[in-house]
Amino acid sequence: MDAKALLFDRTHILRFCRARKFDVVKIKTMLGDFAQWRADQNIDVLLDTWHWPRLDYFKTLYPHGAHKTDKLGRPLQIERPGVADLDAIFRDVPPDELIRNLSWQCEWFVYHVYPSCARTYNLPVDSTVQIFDLTDGNVGKMMSRQSLRLLKMGAKIAQDYYPETMGACYVVNAPMLFSALYAIVKGFLDERTRSKVRIIGSNYQAVLLEAIDADNLPAFLGGNCTCSHVQGGCMVSGAGPWNDYVTVNREIKHKRELEEAKTEELKT
Numbered sequence: 001m002d003a004k005a006l007l008f009d010r011t012h013i014l015r016f017c018r019a020r021k022f023d024v025v026k027i028k029t030m031l032g033d034f035a036q037w038r039a040d041q042n043i044d045v046l047l048d049t050w051h052w053p054r055l056d057y058f059k060t061l062y063p064h065g066a067h068k069t070d071k072l073g074r075p076l077q078i079e080r081p082g083v084a085d086l087d088a089i090f091r092d093v094p095p096d097e098l099i100r101n102l103s104w105q106c107e108w109f110v111y112h113v114y115p116s117c118a119r120t121y122n123l124p125v126d127s128t129v130q131i132f133d134l135t136d137g138n139v140g141k142m143m144s145r146q147s148l149r150l151l152k153m154g155a156k157i158a159q160d161y162y163p164e165t166m167g168a169c170y171v172v173n174a175p176m177l178f179s180a181l182y183a184i185v186k187g188f189l190d191e192r193t194r195s196k197v198r199i200i201g202s203n204y205q206a207v208l209l210e211a212i213d214a215d216n217l218p219a220f221l222g223g224n225c226t227c228s229h230v231q232g233g234c235m236v237s238g239a240g241p242w243n244d245y246v247t248v249n250r251e252i253k254h255k256r257e258l259e260e261a262k263t264e265e266l267k268t
Contacts, residue, residue, distance in 0.1 A: 002233070011124075011126050013125070014164075014166075015162075015163050016030050016031055016034075016144075016163055018163070018164050018192070019159070019163035019164055019190075019192070025146070027049055030160070030163075033160065034161050037160075037161055038161075041103065043103060043107065046100075046103060046104050047097065047104065047107045047108060047109055047111060047112075047155045047247070048105040050100065050101070052097065052100075052101050052104075054092075054093060055101065057092070057125070058089070058093055058098075058101075059235070059236065060085075061084060061085045061088050061089050061092075061093070061173055062079070062080075062081070062084040062085075062089060063079070063080040063083060063235045063238060064077070064078065064079040064080065064235070065078060065086070065234075065235050065237075066078075066109075066113060066237055066238060066240055066242070067216075067218065067225075067227075067234050067235070067237065067238070067239055067240065068216035068217075068225070069117055069121075069212075069216060069240065069241070070129045070168075070211050070213075070215060070216070071121065071211060071212065072125070072167075073117045073118070073120070073121035073123040073125045074117065074125055074127055074128060074129050074167050074168075075113050075114070075117055075125075075128055075129070075131050075132075075240060075242070076128075076131060076212065076216070076217075077109075077128050077129070077130045077131070078130075078131045078133070078234070078235065079130070079131070079132050079133070080132075080133045080135070080235070081132060081133075081134060081137060081138045081142065082133055082134040082135040082137035082173065083135065083136055083137075086138075086141045086142070086144070086146075086147060087141075090146050091132075095149075095150060095153075098113065099153055099154070099157065099209065102154055102158075103157060103161075106158065106162045106165070107155065109128060109162075110162060110165065111210055111247055111250050111252075112242055112245065112247045112252065113128075113240070113242045114126050114127075114244070115246070115247075115252040116234045116240075116241050116242040116245040116252060117240075117241055117242070119241075119252060119254070120215065120241035120244070120246070121241075124174050126165070127164065127165050127166060127167030127168075128165055128166055128167060129167055129168045129169075129170075129211070130168070130169045130170070130172075131165060131169075131170045131172065131208070131221065132169070132170070132171045133172055133173055133220070133221065133224070134170070134171065134172065134173045134174050134175060134178060135173040137173075137174075137175060137178070138205065139175060139177040139178055139180065139181050140243075142181055143180070143184065148184060148185075151185060151188060152200050155185075155188040155189060155193075156188075159189070159190055159193060161263040164192070164197055166193060167196070168196050168211070169193075169196050169197045169198065170198050170200060170208060171197065171198065171199045171200065172200050172201075172204040172206065172208070172221065173200075173204070174199050174200065174201055174203075178199065179199075182199065189261070202253060204221075204222070205221070205222030206222075207220060208222060209222065209223070216255065218233070218234035218235070219234075220234075225239075227239055244256075246258065
């Protein structure tokens with residue numbers, strides 16, 4: 001695949017430019033590698049064709065999900081590795097499926113979630129705010145060879161193929177031993193990514209609430225939201241403006257627009 005054939009707008013291009021500090025040669029190389037990866041992995045059709053039968057089960061093993069936005073309109077991606085059942089994940093979930101699902105998630109954020117948030121708030125939204133809750137985390141298991149291998153593979157996809165999509169990252173309830181794990185993990189991360197990571201212990205609520213409205217932050221992180229209308233609460237509700245939109249041929253459309261268009265079509 002030629003890089004010129006990629007479905008890019010100026011925001012996409014700018015991400016790659018920032019990631020390579022506007023070095024034209026490095027940008028061309030990065031885009032070429034990205035184009036080849038998309039062709040090899042058939043990424044262009046992933047958003048419309050990927051369905052993972054294990055997803056609901058995986059979410060019980062590794063609670064995570066998109067949930068509302070910060071004060072800048074950026075979507076929150078909340079993950080709870082502290083309570084993850086790592087043994088079951090490595091026993092029951094093939095690594096290639098995890099990576100495929102991560103690729104789908106990156107596509108979903110870039111082509112659906114960010115445009116939905118941008119249109120809803122009339123703000124430039126092109127990145128995610130990630131929150132990792134390490135409550136009850138077993139650092140020893142997180143440092144296993146299998147865990148670090150998956151982390152490294154995930155970091156490569158995010159940084160090489162979806163650069164500059166992490167606007168901020170908060171690691172909360174980090175145990176004292178986490179510093180040993182992060183010393184390894186940060187070796188997978190580029191300098192710009194590392195600069196966006198804040199590692200906080202148990203006194204994190206004020207930091208999060210400075211960036212996120214209390215009504216958008218789950219109660220288990222110090223906010224007011226419980227998503228009590230959904231069994232499983234905030235981690236499975238998927239609450240956010242992206243639910244009001246659909247993506248048609250990589251173009252975002254509000255559901256109301258489609259309903260109005262359908263009504264007009266019926267009139268004629």
